[in-house]
Amino acid sequence: MSTSTAYAAHTGLAAARATGLNKVYGEGDTRVVALDNVSVSFGQGEFTAIMGPSGSGKSTLMHCMAGLDTVSSGSATIGETELVGLKDKQLTKLRRDKIGFVFQAFNLLPTLTALENITLPMDIAGRKVDKAWLDRVVETVGLSGRLSHRPAQLSGGQQQRVACARALASKPEIIFADEPTGNLDSRSGAEILSFLRNSVRELGQTVVMVTHDPVAASYADRVVFLADGRIVDELTNPTADSVLDRMRRFDAKGRTS
């Protein structure tokens, strides 16, 4: 098992960090601990996958670290900014300026064209679009010919590429992707994953992806395994087989313990 001083691929700095994070739902008999004292950091320019079975708390971890959900105790930071204790307004601004999102369901606005969807976060912020960067992003995701299309005119894979481009276009400090391939066929899924990996390799983006698919996780630089709200393991430079192998081991442990 490699150490958890996770390797920060390029600079060694953390883009996001959780320290002693706890998330508890309900009280008394219905009390559920979703995150149990989780400490993890995601390095800059790194592609991290968070894996775990359903109910392991992987989505909750992502939501808490992305400022979408509140934590019960502990600390979560994006760059230098502490999320815990921020007001809704500040959180909104933080998400707008520093975080990119890719969701499982495509989450594009059907009324806007592909290009308008991509530039939406900048439009909301009232920021000028960096034209050269935008062109590069659009070219990377291979959407050049389809920018004036509405989401309904695009395939599922294309829609998800638009969503990726949207996340990238505003040059966020970190992109959170929640099961980005969950609704796609394997070929489209592979495209999206390659694209996410390229955005890390070539554009220096930081990406954190939640998935339960070992093949998807194998595209990442590092895999963090979650079970019952705790980080149980991690793996660098994973392959689909090595991820699957680890998963089996947890399963076996789960059964024997």
Next chain:
Amino acid sequence: MYRTALRNVLAHKGRLLMTALAVMLGTAFVAGTLVFSDTMGQAVRNSYSKSYSDVSVLVSDKWSRSAENGPKAAGEKKREALTDATVKDFAALPGVERARGVVTGFTAVADKKGNLIGEAWSAQGSNFAPDASGQDSRYPMVQGRGPKAAGEIALNKQAADKAGYQVGDKVRVAGNGAAEDTTLTGVFTSDDPQVTSGGTLVLMDTATAQQRLLEAGHYSSIALTAKSGVAESALLDAAKAKLPADVFDLETGQQLKDEQSEMVTRSVTGMKSMLLVFAGISLFVGIFIIVNTFTMLIAQRLKELALLRAVGASRRQVTNSVLVEALMIGVIASVSGLLLGIGIGAGMQSLLAGVNEGMPTGSLVIAPATVIGTLVTGIVVTVLSALIPAIRASRIPPVAAMSSGDLPSTQRGLVVRNSIGTLLAGGGIALILLGAFSKGSGGRTYLELGAPVTLIGVFVLLPLLSRPVVALVGPLLGKVFGTPGKLARRNAVRNPRRTASTAAALTIGLTLVTAVTVIGNSVTSTVTRLVAGSMKADYTVSMANHDEVARELAPVIAKANGVTAASPVGNVMWTMAGDRKAVQGFDAAAFDQLVKVDMTSGSTGALKQGQILVNDEFAGKHQLHQGSTLKLEVDGGKTVDLTVGGVFERNDALSPVIASNTLIDQYDSDSFVTEILVKGKDGATPALKQAVKEATGSNPVIQVLTEKDKVDEFSRIITTMLNIMYGLLGMAVLVAVLGVINTLAMSVFERKREIGMLRAIGLDRRGIKRMVRIESVVISLFGALIGVGLGCFLAWAAIRVLAADLNGLTTAVPYGSVALFLLLAALVGIIAALWPARRASRMDILSSIKTD
């Protein structure tokens, strides 16, 4: 299936709330109208039924009734009259218990400041006819005693209380002549409808009443009371035999009661129908909301319904399940509407009674027809409105249950719809234009046919219109409101059908409001234009009750301080080749100072030579010119030759034929003086007005008005009418607001995930609120714009048609009001968005974006 329907209603309580409210308001309006008019009718009828309780037969003199106003027809000269002798004759008839001579006529009472108490049309005087004991059973005194001599009066209690008069006070009363100071000797109560309906009633002793209101020794009617056991009809025959035929009206008490009851029913029915029209409009507006709601609900439940079909439900069952849902809402909404309506009816009654203390009141009448009618209307409207969405629901293919992902809003082609709409709107507009440009009475029919067809056509076309109209304001929204503005605009045209039916509700209201406003404004401005500048006179003196002005006042006024000229305006109807023509008389000497005319030939001086003036239109029609002779049949059937002394340009304030009063009096002793024109040395000054008032004896009935006063009075009437219309149409607008709320709330619910995503990528709560609010304003303004445009067009056409009867009527659009309507529509949008916007901004991001 029924259980499914019930579950659905319960599960969507919140979303069905607005629909139920819309139906409830419509049905409440219906029920309120019915309850209110039934209650009113019964109360009025009850109060009247007492008034003839001691009258078995009423003999009345047709021509002495105070209701007989206006120029008298030729040939109504001296006639038989009801006198003391007639009363004695009747009293002597076998079967007559009592015969009572009654004198009635217009009599006004001034309050302590000299102003008229109550309204001129409901101010009456009558005679106090005491029996041996000195009491009059019809008018029991609560204070003091009845009047016994000239200079004494008794006053009904309400009027005395209103002015604060006590027995012994000096009270100024006036008939058509000079005012007179009298002493109040008594205050009475009475079930005379004159009193119970809120009017003022002055009692005088019989001789004074006859002198003031009629002629000495004459009665306006004689009331006979039968001895017990004598049938009214028998008495009627006996009384008839005593009188010359066809001169007097004889009616039994029962007939009188029936007549009155019928009159009440007629007027109540008239009011009821008018109110029901407005209630109908509210319900019609509600239909759009119901259709919209069910369409949206079905779209949201697409999968669920498809699943039902997949597991074996038939199309009919799916349709029925939707209809049963509608039925449940219809029943709940109609029942609450009925209850609310009964409350409104009761409230209206006490409100009216509070405003107008004379208003008869009675117990609430809730007729079975009201209950049944209201419930049936509400339920039928709801179920029928849900029919189309229900049938659409049954067409959902079972396979839709298996499809995944976002449901694309089914954008079925609008081609068929647009073709039908274009056809209807085009045809309707063509009909309206045909009506507007056709001459004669046919125009009206075209308009009446074209207007509803156009309205329906435009409603059908609204989805098509939504895009270009919204596109007009689109760029502005993006610039001013940034991304939320841009998103709002896109959302507004995202589902044209939904936007259209939401906006349509507002369109109906705005079309009607605009149309009545434009018509009202046009009439007012036309009247202002006509009245202004047709007269040189500074003041006109007239009677508040529109009765004849005593012509003796003219010389008195002429002598008043500051008056340079005064002339009575006499009116007669003379016959020319079988047609009655209005002829107006002025004092020739004062004519030039008082009246402004543009002569095309001859001069106004011709009046002094006993010649007449005619207007150019009349002259052209009858080939008249200066110097030609006009043959007119005057009072008494004699034909006279009149010389045309000049022709003047048509002026709507003047009759086509003008003569001097001297000439008219020569042939007709009965010309009706509508007003006296007065010119002052220094124009219309308060001092002149005061001088004229004093010269006419400070009579509360006599009005001294400038042209402007008259226009103001007229525009006040129009304004009041408009305000009543606004009030009644307000309900329809309220229902439309519910519709906007409903659509927005449902849209917000449907776009939950989008909103969640927008929040996640950084749109703050304010931005979300703003987005919903702007969408609401855009939809509201869209509906309002179409409505205002349509309203102006319809008003324009109606005015062109009306102009055939009302000369000189032209369209005058009140731009201020129109702008205000649009502004209010925007406000409606903002208010309607309050709750949905709040809801949208409070949505939890995580649960919104979670996939199912």
